[in-house]
Amino acid sequence: MRAGAQRAGITAVVAAALxxxxxxxxxxxxxxxLGYDAALWTLIQQSLYLWFGVVGGAVEVAAAIAAVxxxxxxRGRPGGRLATSGAALFVxxxxxxxxxxxxxxxxxxxxxxxxxxxxxxxxxxxxxxxHAVHFILTLAGFLTLLLxxxxxxxxxxxxxxxxxxxxxxxxxxxxxxxxx
Numbered sequence: 001m002r003a004g005a006q007r008a009g010i011t012a013v014v015a016a017a018l019x020x021x022x023x024x025x026x027x028x029x030x031x032x033x034l035g036y037d038a039a040l041w042t043l044i045q046q047s048l049y050l051w052f053g054v055v056g057g058a059v060e061v062a063a064a065i066a067a068v069x070x071x072x073x074x075r076g077r078p079g080g081r082l083a084t085s086g087a088a089l090f091v092x093x094x095x096x097x098x099x100x101x102x103x104x105x106x107x108x109x110x111x112x113x114x115x116x117x118x119x120x121x122x123x124x125x126x127x128x129x130x131h132a133v134h135f136i137l138t139l140a141g142f143l144t145l146l147l148x149x150x151x152x153x154x155x156x157x158x159x160x161x162x163x164x165x166x167x168x169x170x171x172x173x174x175x176x177x178x179x180x
Contacts, residue, residue, distance in 0.1 A: 015063035079152030089141030
C-alpha cells in the first residue's frame with residue numbers, strides 16, 4: 001500500500017472508531033432510557049447531548065470524507081473494494097442519521113420538558129432505535145475499513161521492502177558443482 005493510501009486508511013479508521021464510539025454509547029443507554037418518563041427523557045435529550053452534536057457531528061462527517069478518500073486512493077489495489085464498501089457504509093450511516101435521527105432531534109428540540117406531546121413515545125422510539133441502527137452501520141463500516149487497511153498493508157508487507165543479506169539458494173541443477 002502506498003504511503004498516501006496508508007495514511008488515508010489510518011485516518012479513516014481512527015475517525016470511524018471515534019464515530020462508532022459515539023453511536024455505541026447511545027446504544028448502551030437505550031435500555032435504561034426506555035424506562036424514563038416523558039419529562040425526564042426530554043430533559044436528558046435537551047441537556048446531555050450538546051457535545052455529541054457539536055463534536056460528534058463534525059467527527060462523523062470527517063469519517064465519511066476520510067473513508068471516501070481512502071477508497072479513492074486504494075481503487076484497483078488490495079483492500080480497495082473493502083475500502084469502497086466501508087466508505088459506502090459510512091455515507092449510508094450519515095444519511096440515515098440525517099433522515100431518521102436528525103428528524104427526531106428537530107422535533108424533540110422544540111418541546112418543553114413539562115409540555116411533551118402525546119405521541120412523544122413515537123419520537124423516542126425513532127431517536128433511540130435510529131441510533132441503534134446507526135451503530136450497526138458504523139460498526140460494519142469500521143470493521144470493513146479496518147479489514148481494507150490490513151489487507152492493503154498485508155499485500156505488500158506494509159510498504160517496506162525486505163532485503164535479504166543471505167546469498168541466494170543455488171538452482172537445483174547447480175548444487176554440488178552441477179553434478180547430479
